[in-house]
Amino acid sequence: MNHREMLIELTNRCNLSCHHCLDRRHSGDGDLNIEIFERILQNAREHGFDHISFTGGEPTLHPRFTELLTMVSEAGYDFGFVTNGWNFTRIYEKLLPHSNKLTGITFSLDGAREGTHDRLRGRDSYRRVMQAVSICVIKGIPFTFNTAITSHNRGELYEIAGLAMKLGSRGIRFGHLISTPRIVFENMDISPVDRRQTEIITCQLQKTFSIPVSMAPGYYTTELFPCAPLKMQEININWRGNITMCCNLSGHGEDVGNDDIAGNLSEMSFSEAYGRLIHINRKFQKDKCALHDKGNFKDSDYFPCWYCLNYFRKVAWLSNYPENPWSSLVW
Amino acid sequence: MIQLNQHVTPDHEVVITELEGKEAVLLHLGTKMYFTLNETGLYIWQMLNDGLTPEEISNRISGEFDITPEKAKESVLTLVNELILEKLVKVEDR
Ligand SMILES: C[S@@+](CC[C@H](N)C(=O)[O-])C[C@H]1O[C@@H](n2cnc3c(N)ncnc32)[C@H](O)[C@@H]1O
Ligand code: SF4
Ligand code: SF4
Numbered sequence: 001m002n003h004r005e006m007l008i009e010l011t012n013r014c015n016l017s018c019h020h021c022l023d024r025r026h027s028g029d030g031d032l033n034i035e036i037f038e039r040i041l042q043n044a045r046e047h048g049f050d051h052i053s054f055t056g057g058e059p060t061l062h063p064r065f066t067e068l069l070t071m072v073s074e075a076g077y078d079f080g081f082v083t084n085g086w087n088f089t090r091i092y093e094k095l096l097p098h099s100n101k102l103t104g105i106t107f108s109l110d111g112a113r114e115g116t117h118d119r120l121r122g123r124d125s126y127r128r129v130m131q132a133v134s135i136c137v138i139k140g141i142p143f144t145f146n147t148a149i150t151s152h153n154r155g156e157l158y159e160i161a162g163l164a165m166k167l168g169s170r171g172i173r174f175g176h177l178i179s180t181p182r183i184v185f186e187n188m189d190i191s192p193v194d195r196r197q198t199e200i201i202t203c204q205l206q207k208t209f210s211i212p213v214s215m216a217p218g219y220y221t222t223e224l225f226p227c228a229p230l231k232m233q234e235i236n237i238n239w240r241g242n243i244t245m246c247c248n249l250s251g252h253g254e255d256v257g258n259d260d261i262a263g264n265l266s267e268m269s270f271s272e273a274y275g276r277l278i279h280i281n282r283k284f285q286k287d288k289c290a291l292h293d294k295g296n297f298k299d300s301d302y303f304p305c306w307y308c309l310n311y312f313r314k315v316a317w318l319s320n321y322p323e324n325p326w327s328s329l330v331w
Numbered sequence: 332m333i334q335l336n337q338h339v340t341p342d343h344e345v346v347i348t349e350l351e352g353k354e355a356v357l358l359h360l361g362t363k364m365y366f367t368l369n370e371t372g373l374y375i376w377q378m379l380n381d382g383l384t385p386e387e388i389s390n391r392i393s394g395e396f397d398i399t400p401e402k403a404k405e406s407v408l409t410l411v412n413e414l415i416l417e418k419l420v421k422v423e424d425r
Binding site for chain 1: 365
C-alpha cells in the first residue's frame with residue numbers, strides 16, 4: 001500500500017495574524033478534541049495512513065500539544081508539522097524524545113529579508129524563525145521552509161532559496177497564494193502570467209541550488225490530478241474534526257461552498273467519513289475529466305488549486321473585485 | 332588586536348538563541364553563519380551586551396571562578412577576537 005498522509009489542523013488559534021492567511025485559519029475558535037484525535041490514531045492506519053503532518057492555526061498552540069506528540073509516536077505514526085516558529089524555543093525539548101518518529105519541521109519563511117517576512121507576518125517573526133532553525137541545527141532536528149509567493153517577495157525567490165541553503169534547511173517549497181479578500185485588498189496576489197513567471201524562476205532555482213527546491217501543488221500543469229489529495233494519498237482533518245478534501249480548501253469561512261467536507265468524526269466513524277471522501281474525490285475526478293474532455297477548460301483552470309477553489313465554490317466572492325487579475329476567471 | 336579596555340558590543344544583526352541557559356547559538360543575519368557559545372562564552376556575551384569591557388569581564392570571571400587573572404584575560408580576549416572576526420560584535424570607538 002502507498003504511504004498516506006493526514007494533515008491535521010490542531011487548532012485555528014494563532015499568535016500571529018499574517019496578512020495572507022485565511023481568516024478562519026487563525027480566528028481563534030477552538031482546538032481539535034483529544035478524543036477525536038485518539039480515534040483518528042486508532043482507525044487511520046487500516047486505511048494506509050502512516051504519516052501525520054500537524055498544521056493549524058499554529059499547531060504548537062494546541063493546549064495538549066506535548067501529549068499529542070506522545071500519542072502519535074506511541075501509536076507508531078511518523079509525524080512532522082508546519083509552524084511559524086514563534087514558540088519553538090519553548091517547545092523543542094518536547095520533541096526530542098520523539099526524534100525517531102519526527103520526519104521534519106517546516107518553518108514558514110515569507111521573505112529572505114527581515115522586513116519582507118515581517119511585513120507579512122508581524123514584527124519579530126523573522127527573528128523567531130531564525131532562533132528556531134538555530135536550535136534545529138544544534139539539536140540535529142531536520143527542517144525545511146515553506147514560502148507563499150506574494151507580490152512582496154516574488155523578487156526575492158533566489159535569495160530565499162540561498163538563505164534556506166545557508167541555514168542548513170533540507171529544502172524549500174514555494175507555493176502560490178490561495179485568494180482571500182485581504183489578499184485582494186492589499187494587492188498581495190500576482191496575475192496568472194506572473195505566477196507562471198515565478199514557476200520558471202523556481203525551475204531555474206532547482207538547477208542552481210544543491211538543496212531540493214520545489215513548488216507546492218497549484219502550479220500550472222496539464223496533469224489533471226497532480227497532487228496528493230487528488231491521488232487519495234493525503235487527507236485533511238480540520239480542528240472541528242471534519243475530514244475534508246484538502247487544507248487549501250479549508251478555513252474559507254461560512255459563506256462559501258462546503259462540499260469538500262466529507263463528515264465529522266464526532267458524528268461518524270473514521271471509516272465512514274473516509275468512505276464519503278472517496279466518493280467526493282471520485283465525483284470530482286469524473287467532473288474534471290468531463291469538463292476537460294469537452295474542451296471547456298480555461299487556461300487558468302490548469303492551475304489545479306484554482307480549479308478546485310472554483311469547483312468547491314470558495315472564490316465566488318472574487319467576482320466582486322473586477323480590478324483583480326483573477327476576478328474575470330471565476331467560474 | 333582588541334585592547335582590554337575597549338568597548339565591544341553585539342552586532343544588531345545577530346540573533347541569539349539560548350539553550351537551557353547552558354549554551355547559545357549566535358546567527359548573523361548578514362553572513363548567515365552560526366556560532367556556538369558554551370556556558371562561559373554565553374556569560375561573556377551577556378556581559379558584553381551589558382556594556383562591560385573585556386577587562387571588566389576578565390576581572391569578574393577571575394573573581395567568580397578559580398582562575399588566574401592572566402588566564403581569564405586570555406580566555407576573554409580569545410573569544411572576543413573570534414567574535415570580531417565573525418562580525419558578531421562591533422568594536423566601539425568611544
Ligand atoms: C495556515 S499555516 C499553519 C501553520 C503555521 N501557523 C504557519 O504559519 O506555518 C500553513 C501554511 O500555509 C501558508 N498560507 C497561509 N495562508 C495562505 C494563503 N492564503 N495561500 C497560500 N498559503 C497560505 C502559510 O504561509 C504556512 O506556510
Ligand atoms: S499563516 Fe500560520 S502563523 Fe500566520 S496567521 Fe495563519 S496560521 Fe497563523
Ligand atoms: S486545492 Fe485541489 S489541486 Fe490544490 S492541492 Fe488541494 S486538492 Fe490538490
